[in-house]
Amino acid sequence: MLKEVQRNELFCAYYAKWIQVYKKGAIREVTMDKYRMAHQWLEKIAPTLKIYELSRITYQQILNDYALSHERQTTMDFHHQLKGAILDAVDEGLIDRDPTRKAIIKGKVPAAKKIKYINQYELHTLLNSLKLASTVSWDWLLLLIAKTGARFSEALAVTPQDFDFTRQTLSISKTWDYKGNGGFMPTKNKSSVRKVQLDWQTVIQFSSLIRGLPKSQPIFVEPGQKVYNSTVNDILERHCKHAHIPVISIHGLRHTHASLLLFAGVSIASVARRLGHASMTTTQKTYLHIIQELENKDIDLVMRSLASLS
Incomplete structure (x- = not known):
């Protein structure tokens, strides 16, 4: 019954x-x-x-x-x-047979794929177009993501005490709940807790920017402020159009960071650690097209090396 x-x-x-x-x-x-x-x-x-x-x-x-x-x-x-x-x-016996068996998956025609990353020259042009004043702005957030490959939620959660300028590192150990009611949240996974090495120029820029700011408060989010991903994406889009480069998203800056490292010859393992990926498999799947391009270059290099032996 x-x-x-x-x-x-x-x-x-x-x-x-x-x-x-x-x-x-x-x-x-x-x-x-x-x-x-x-x-x-x-x-x-x-x-x-x-x-x-x-x-x-x-x-x-x-x-x-x-x-x-x-x-x-x-x-x-x-x-x-x-x-x-x-x-x-x-x-539980509520349905006699599995109705999902042999299900046919359909869908509307996919929208044109957006560009996921830009090249080194385009990134250089973009960063030159940022208005980096002496006070905190969204342009500073764009710079931080471009230089560290941090996720949007990770960058929002960065506080002054996360910087270690002596060792030139940024500690990423939390995220900001921008989709909810704000506040700190855990990272995506355990591997996302990491220290990211910073270049000397970024160290100088941010050491000056955060001087005097509350040590444990987010740099980019004011108390009670509601942050929208779309707002920062709109700012980035305007910069891209002004710089006459392809329009990318905030997450596209993270892809750009990783892509440039891979093209520069940085190992997949190092890139995976820097991005906070749970495994190298994630990095390989995400950047398969770049890895294949690099393998083709390696084949050319191997062939030229072997040819020079004769």
């Missing part, structure tokens, strides 16, 4: 409970938000669908409806977010 009642429960209601029971507290809040968003779409697409009505056809229709307004990769993510709950419902 109880199982029959459960089988007649709305799938979107079951999914909401499943998120709370299995995901809340087990995943990062950012990831939790993605599951909540999936639930909102489920309520919109299939508000009256009951658990026992889930079949390959009804599930495929959910994916098809979602795919009308989302790209294929986003639809794939949505599919994986729903699938865990559905497989648990199958295990």
Whole structure:
């Protein structure tokens, strides 16, 4: 009798409970938000669908409806977010067969891919266009990210005491909750806690900038201030257009930093540590195109070296 009642429960209601029971507290809040968003779409697409009505056809229709307004990769993510709950419902005997089996993932035509990074000359041009006054501004944040490869949330959380000018390092050990109510938060993972070496010019610039600022307060965020990623991206876009270089995002500055290091011959292991990646695999996947270019150059170098032996 109880199982029959459960089988007649709305799938979107079951999914909401499943998120709370299995995901809340087990995943990062950012990831939790993605599951909540999936639930909102489920309520919109299939508000009256009951658990026992889930079949390959009804599930495929959910994916098809979602795919009308989302790209294929986003639809794939949505599919994986729903699938865990559905497989648990199958295990509990609420659904006879797995309706996600052989699901077809569709999606609208992807938008034109934005440029992820700029070259050394373009970065040099961009940095020259920054207005680095004697007081803190968003232009200083752009400089810090370009020179350290820090994530946006990591750069926002930087305080004066994080700098060690004697050793020319910046300690990254926290992030700023700019998507929520503000305040310090842990880094993305344990590997993200790191010390980033600074060049002497950056040391001189920031030692002057932060003189007299509260040691434990964020440099770029005032008390009670709400920070939006879009605001800083708009400032960066204006700089790019003024400098007549390709427009990139704040995260594109991080990609640019890593790309220039790789092209300069810095090892993947060193770049991974500097970026705070959990493993070199992440770095290799993210910058595969650059690594392949470097391998092609290495092949040319090997061939020239061997040819010179004859």
